[in-house]
Amino acid sequence: MRLSQTLGKSLWTFLFNSGSCNGCEIEMVAAVTPRYDVERFGLKLVGSPRHADLLLITGPVTRKMAPRLKLVYEQMPDPKIVVCVGVCGISGGTFYDSYNLAGPVDQIIPVDVYVPGCPPRPEAIIHGVVTALAKLEQAEKVS
Amino acid sequence: MNIGNLIMVVVGTGAMALFGIVAGLFYMGIDRVLVARMQARIGPPLRQPFIDMAKLMTKQNIVPANAIPWLFNAAPLVALASSISIMLYIPLGSFAPIFRGYGDLILIVYLLVIPALAMVVGGLASGSPYATIGAQREMVTMISYELPLATTIIAFAWKYAQLGLDNPFSLATVAATPIWSQVGPLGFVGCLLLLVTMILVTPGELGKIPFDTPEAETELAGGLLVEYSGRNLALFYLSLGVKAIVLTAVVVALFFPYNLSSYLAMSALPARLVDGAFFLVKIFVIMFFSVSLIRIAMARFRITQVVDVYWKYLGALSLVGLILVMVDSFIR
Ligand code: SF4
Numbered sequence A: 001m002r003l004s005q006t007l008g009k010s011l012w013t014f015l016f017n018s019g020s021c022n023g024c025e026i027e028m029v030a031a032v033t034p035r036y037d038v039e040r041f042g043l044k045l046v047g048s049p050r051h052a053d054l055l056l057i058t059g060p061v062t063r064k065m066a067p068r069l070k071l072v073y074e075q076m077p078d079p080k081i082v083v084c085v086g087v088c089g090i091s092g093g094t095f096y097d098s099y100n101l102a103g104p105v106d107q108i109i110p111v112d113v114y115v116p117g118c119p120p121r122p123e124a125i126i127h128g129v130v131t132a133l134a135k136l137e138q139a140e141k142v143s
Numbered sequence B: 001m002n003i004g005n006l007i008m009v010v011v012g013t014g015a016m017a018l019f020g021i022v023a024g025l026f027y028m029g030i031d032r033v034l035v036a037r038m039q040a041r042i043g044p045p046l047r048q049p050f051i052d053m054a055k056l057m058t059k060q061n062i063v064p065a066n067a068i069p070w071l072f073n074a075a076p077l078v079a080l081a082s083s084i085s086i087m088l089y090i091p092l093g094s095f096a097p098i099f100r101g102y103g104d105l106i107l108i109v110y111l112l113v114i115p116a117l118a119m120v121v122g123g124l125a126s127g128s129p130y131a132t133i134g135a136q137r138e139m140v141t142m143i144s145y146e147l148p149l150a151t152t153i154i155a156f157a158w159k160y161a162q163l164g165l166d167n168p169f170s171l172a173t174v175a176a177t178p179i180w181s182q183v184g185p186l187g188f189v190g191c192l193l194l195l196v197t198m199i200l201v202t203p204g205e206l207g208k209i210p211f212d213t214p215e216a217e218t219e220l221a222g223g224l225l226v227e228y229s230g231r232n233l234a235l236f237y238l239s240l241g242v243k244a245i246v247l248t249a250v251v252v253a254l255f256f257p258y259n260l261s262s263y264l265a266m267s268a269l270p271a272r273l274v275d276g277a278f279f280l281v282k283i284f285v286i287m288f289f290s291v292s293l294i295r296i297a298m299a300r301f302r303i304t305q306v307v308d309v310y311w312k313y314l315g316a317l318s319l320v321g322l323i324l325v326m327v328d329s330f331i332r
Helices: A023-030 A065-075 A087-091 A122-142 B003-038 B048-058 B069-087 B105-125 B129-162 B171-176 B185-206 B230-255 B268-297 B303-331
Strands: A012-017 A054-058 A081-085 A113-115
Touching: A012 A023, A012 A065, A023 A054, A023 A081, A023 A122, A054 A065, A054 A087, A054 A122, A081 A087, A081 A122, A113 A122, B003 B048, B003 B069, B003 B230, B003 B268, B048 B230, B069 B105, B069 B230, B105 B129, B105 B171, B105 B230, B129 B171, B129 B185, B129 B303, B171 B230, B185 B230, B185 B268, B185 B303, B230 B268
Parallel strands: A012 A054, A054 A081, A081 A113
Antiparallel strands: none
8 A cells, every 4th residue: 555645744643552561651642742742743642543544552462462452453544554662562671571471562563663762752752653654655665 | 496506506515515624624723723732732733634634535444344334434425415515504604505595493403413413323333332332422412412402593493483584494584683683681691691502512513522422532442433444534524524614604693693794885795705704703713612612621521421511501501591582572
């Protein structure tokens, strides 16, 4: 599916908590507060994956959440972007040796950009989203 | 109806649809910017809703496996088409409605139900439990705001029937003889109460905070619209935008049918333009008080509270308004 010109200016975002400690959520919500105000760029939080263009995932993906994460990813309409926020989703982070992990996020669904940090700052999350967009645009050009 | 008339109606309908959609999206943008400013944010650009629509049109349009496809796809079209068709009965500025002489207030009240019903049907057809709950809540909300809305309309219809004008229920009559000029002090208070009622019914009709219980993003994940994506979702947003214009235009036509051009001596064309601009300003003022200001100041009601607010408080308020208007015209 082709990327449209408008996608980057109107990213509707779905937050998915796959078992995080909520630290990353606090930072993501900070990004919509007046200090950072990502709505300036047309980014908006939505309640349903069907409305979303961007999936922001936090947490290391517990066994219970793994099938749900996959389901939510599949429910999103194309074209879609996935950004993994926090070191948990990259490697398991603090929970790396937990008996309850189904693995980091990229074991379950494809990830476009990883944002490291525990938790990452809001600036880092915004940068991650911008990077994901740039990456998709480049992929579009090459293909 | 001859051919010339027919062409007029077709062209007029197209123009109305275009105006409704553009103005609806434009006011959505104003609303978002104003809300952001009131929250000390900068907010999105004014044309953000247009960008959103353009994006939604390019997205994949998913029909869920559980859905009833034809109903699921038809609902957004019906919602948009019915919102646009209401526009044909409403005077905009000094432009008379396209179907002048046909519809009246009562018809508009009935037509206003259709977009909401289309959303309910779409929600039920999408086969998701969230959407089903959302649809049930939407129906409850509809039943709730119908009481104060109907009472207000009855007050108007009764008053104009009392005045002995011909065609008392038509909006053109209401526009020609503003209600404020026909009532004494008691009736004036009554009309103020009715105006407050209408302003508070508007966010309920539009599914805005604090009456957005059927959509409830945080608990119902978008409720009625949960399974909609891409083009269908865009159509629903457009229909909401048009409906916002329709509702505020009804409030304007009922309560503020004044035109600037009648106070300034002007020739025909500039007068129409000035009236058009003045109409947009009036719509903006109504929209600001009934949507933006309330939306920013309140949290969401529970569905039981929605019923309470509309039936008990606003129902009582509008009944008092109706009684005052009646008493007023008896003692005059
Ligand atoms: S990365 Fe850190 S803050 Fe984020 S969910 Fe994991 S432990 Fe919590």
